[in-house]
Amino acid sequence: MDLMSGKVKMTQQTVTTSMNPSEGLDRPIRLTARDVTVHYGAKQALFGISIDIPDRAVTAFIGPSGCGKSTFLRCINRMNDTIEGARVGGTIRLDGQDIYAPDLDVVELRARVGMVFQKPNPFPKSIYDNVAYGPRIHGLARNKADLDEIVISSLRKAGLFEEVKDRLNEPGTGLSGGQQQRLCIARAIAVGPEVILMDEPCSALDPIATAIIEELIDELRENYTIVIVTHSMQQAARVSQRTAFFHLGNLIEQGKTEDIFTNPVNKQTQDYIMGRIG
Amino acid sequence: MNTLIIAAVLLIMLGVAYQSGWSRGRGLATVGGTRVHSRPQYHGSFVAVWTMIPALLILALWAYFGPGLTRSYTVAQIPQDILLSLDQAGLNSEIARIQSMASGFGATGEIADWEAAAGAALRSFQFLTFAGVLVLAILAGGSALVYARSRITARLRARTAVEQFISWMLLACSAVAILTTLGIVASLVTEAFKFFTFISPIDFFLGTVWAPNNAANGGNYGSYGLLPLLTGTLMITAIAMLVAVPVGLMAAIYLSQYAHPRLRAVAKPLIEILAGIPTIVFGFFALVTVGPFLRDLGNFIGLDINATSALTAGIVMGIMIIPFVSSLSDDILNQVPSSLRDGAYGLGATQSETIRNVLLPAALPGIVGAFLLAVSRAVGETMIVVLAAGNAPILRFNPLEPVGTITVSIVNQLTGDTDFTGPQSLVGFALGLTLFVMTLGLNIFALYIVRRFREQYE
Numbered sequence: 001m002d003l004m005s006g007k008v009k010m011t012q013q014t015v016t017t018s019m020n021p022s023e024g025l026d027r028p029i030r031l032t033a034r035d036v037t038v039h040y041g042a043k044q045a046l047f048g049i050s051i052d053i054p055d056r057a058v059t060a061f062i063g064p065s066g067c068g069k070s071t072f073l074r075c076i077n078r079m080n081d082t083i084e085g086a087r088v089g090g091t092i093r094l095d096g097q098d099i100y101a102p103d104l105d106v107v108e109l110r111a112r113v114g115m116v117f118q119k120p121n122p123f124p125k126s127i128y129d130n131v132a133y134g135p136r137i138h139g140l141a142r143n144k145a146d147l148d149e150i151v152i153s154s155l156r157k158a159g160l161f162e163e164v165k166d167r168l169n170e171p172g173t174g175l176s177g178g179q180q181q182r183l184c185i186a187r188a189i190a191v192g193p194e195v196i197l198m199d200e201p202c203s204a205l206d207p208i209a210t211a212i213i214e215e216l217i218d219e220l221r222e223n224y225t226i227v228i229v230t231h232s233m234q235q236a237a238r239v240s241q242r243t244a245f246f247h248l249g250n251l252i253e254q255g256k257t258e259d260i261f262t263n264p265v266n267k268q269t270q271d272y273i274m275g276r277i278g
Numbered sequence: 279m280n281t282l283i284i285a286a287v288l289l290i291m292l293g294v295a296y297q298s299g300w301s302r303g304r305g306l307a308t309v310g311g312t313r314v315h316s317r318p319q320y321h322g323s324f325v326a327v328w329t330m331i332p333a334l335l336i337l338a339l340w341a342y343f344g345p346g347l348t349r350s351y352t353v354a355q356i357p358q359d360i361l362l363s364l365d366q367a368g369l370n371s372e373i374a375r376i377q378s379m380a381s382g383f384g385a386t387g388e389i390a391d392w393e394a395a396a397g398a399a400l401r402s403f404q405f406l407t408f409a410g411v412l413v414l415a416i417l418a419g420g421s422a423l424v425y426a427r428s429r430i431t432a433r434l435r436a437r438t439a440v441e442q443f444i445s446w447m448l449l450a451c452s453a454v455a456i457l458t459t460l461g462i463v464a465s466l467v468t469e470a471f472k473f474f475t476f477i478s479p480i481d482f483f484l485g486t487v488w489a490p491n492n493a494a495n496g497g498n499y500g501s502y503g504l505l506p507l508l509t510g511t512l513m514i515t516a517i518a519m520l521v522a523v524p525v526g527l528m529a530a531i532y533l534s535q536y537a538h539p540r541l542r543a544v545a546k547p548l549i550e551i552l553a554g555i556p557t558i559v560f561g562f563f564a565l566v567t568v569g570p571f572l573r574d575l576g577n578f579i580g581l582d583i584n585a586t587s588a589l590t591a592g593i594v595m596g597i598m599i600i601p602f603v604s605s606l607s608d609d610i611l612n613q614v615p616s617s618l619r620d621g622a623y624g625l626g627a628t629q630s631e632t633i634r635n636v637l638l639p640a641a642l643p644g645i646v647g648a649f650l651l652a653v654s655r656a657v658g659e660t661m662i663v664v665l666a667a668g669n670a671p672i673l674r675f676n677p678l679e680p681v682g683t684i685t686v687s688i689v690n691q692l693t694g695d696t697d698f699t700g701p702q703s704l705v706g707f708a709l710g711l712t713l714f715v716m717t718l719g720l721n722i723f724a725l726y727i728v729r730r731f732r733e734q735y736e
Contacts, residue, residue: 077624079620079623081618081623082619082623083541107626107627107628108626109626110623110624110625110626111625114624114625115620115624115625117617117620117621117624119617121615121617121618121620122621122623123618123621123622123635123636123639123640124618124639124640125639131633133622133625133627134625134626134627137625137626137628137631137635138626139615184621187621187625188624188625191625191626221576253303
């Protein structure tokens with residue numbers, strides 16, 4: 001676990017459950033959520049989630065299927081808006097700005113908070129056009145040379161450029177699953193986001209592709225605030241600095257990743273980590 | 279009444295046969311240790327199929343030959359001298375009178391003694407033959423039942439046999455559709471060839487004048503140039519597409535992407551009702567509403583628009599095709615995986631950017647397929663153009679003037695007195711073949727494109 005040793009100091013600080021969400025953070029807070037609830041029609045999916053997400057670190061949401069971790073992730077860039085009958089309560093602030101405020105432009109928000117999905121979903125366009133899509137709709141490039149530069153640097157950051165540099169005009173759907181997912185990461189990076197949300201980005205990939213993506217996530221942490229939902233506890237342990245455990249729509253416990261995995265406070269967290277639930 | 283009795287007898291036979299095969303098959307299972315090949319249900323079905331086939335065969339033979347036999351018997355009941363005094367129509371009405379009396383409805387007017395006697399004789403004849411045929415069917419079915427039942431052993435592959443029979447039945451049903459198609463094509467081709475013995479294919483396909491001489495005065499058949507009809511057809515189709523594709527596609531985009539589910543639940547069936555309106559009603563609408571409206575509009579802006587014109591027919595046909603285009607496009611848009619939509623939204627694309635840049639390109643092959651299917655419908659559409667296109671098969675390219683189309687010319691050439699010996703009516707087959715080849719080509723092309731699109735996501 002050399003990923004964790006450098007940046008995160010091992011402290012024996014006790015983690016309390018959702019009493020003070022920002023306790024134990026050694027980086028400035030980027031995102032704060034307070035009492036976030038989500039209803040899908042009559043069904044409540046999230047019950048009062050409060051969490052702080054630090055800048056330039058990886059925060060992992062873990063928990064069994066249907067626990068609400070993806071639902072909460074989708075609140076952060078308001079993707080729940082596209083779901084019919086979804087209602088979000090509470091507040092989520094990005095750099096202090098309420099992202100559910102009526103005057104907030106959701107398009108701008110999503111340009112700042114990028115997202116990578118569970119299944120690689122490249123558009124049926126060329127590799128180049130996939131990456132160039134975001135910069136084009138947001139008018140980030142003044143000319144072709146600018147756009148080329150954005151595309152190439154995004155592909156580089158996503159660790160894909162060397163593999164695809166000779167076939168930028170071939171369709172993105174022709175790549176392998178792992179390459180497609182890195183293309184989607186490049187596509188998200190190209191817009192210049194500050195936060196990247198990843199919804200189980202490796203669940204459709206084989207172990208080798210997964211290892212490459214995990215390494216990439218660790219590199220991206222230098223420049224981006226990353227929130228990753230995963231059902232793999234090993235993955236959470238490998239890539240994240242902070243972990244939050246969700247169960248049945250509640251945030252049960254959150255803290256430094258090594259604390260959650262070595263010294264969980266809550267009985268349910270213990271059970272999940274020991275493999276007794278989920 | 280007779281039909282009911284036959285149905286009841288057949289049902290009873292079916293039940294008895296099934297039950298007897300089933301019980302026999304079930305008995306096999308109790309024999310210690312033997313492995314029975316099929317389940318009792320299959321033994322039951324096996325016997326039932328064996329029983330039904332001869333019984334149905336006999337009834338089918340009777341259905342085919344029975345009426346003829348009954349008629350000859352009836353004629354034989356009419357006294358010789360009266361028979362000689364009757365012409366064909368008189369004979370037919372006399373037979374009808376006798377049959378009506380035999381069936382117990384009686385007859386109008388004065389009933390002669392011989393008529394009453396003939397009615398009574400026919401009545402008993404009908405009863406006897408009916409009973410005879412029924413008994414014969416029961417006997418044949420019964421003996422087949424006994425035979426089939428005697429064949430049931432533990433090793434009898436009843437399941438295989440029954441399933442084979444079912445697959446034959448399914449084959450027969452698909453054969454009906456396929457053979458019908460082949461038959462229609464064959465008759466189109468052979469009759470079209472007959473036509474081409476009168477008029478050379480060059481004169482037909484490249485001729486610019488459509489003026490068939492319908493009076494059968496030998497030698498001068500008139501001219502049968504396809505081009506005026508083809509241009510009319512294509513002009514109307516193009517106008518129809520100009521109306522249907524934008525409106526239909528936009529409606530589909532609205533319904534699948536923007537509309538609230540409750541609105542969608544109401545609006546979609548309403549649009550589809552439009553597809554259920556008979557085309558003759560659309561033709562009527564074109565003739566009495568749209569045509570005069572366009573003419574008045576033309577007068578108002580200083581254009582000479584004919585009330586019946588390619589424009590009128592095309593617009594109304596376009597309206598008719600809107601639900602076709604919108605419904606197909608709606609399905610296709612809904613088939614685009616929502617992950618693509620999410621991907622675009624996740625990058626901060628607006629709804630309209632997502633639709634324009636992601637959904638429509640992804641759905642384009644399917645939409646092209648829908649477009650081609652709509653074109654093939656428009657090309658073959660008849661009733662609207664019969665009423666609203668003006669039937670002026672002249673080679674010209676002004677959509678404001680009346681035109682003629684392939685379908686209208688077929689209607690004109692094949693209605694009224696036709697004898698299918700001259701080119702006047704045979705040309706219908708050549709036109710039909712042309713139309714068929716056009717729509718077939720479009721359909722095959724469209725299905726090919728639609729299938730390629732489907733393969734991409736499934």
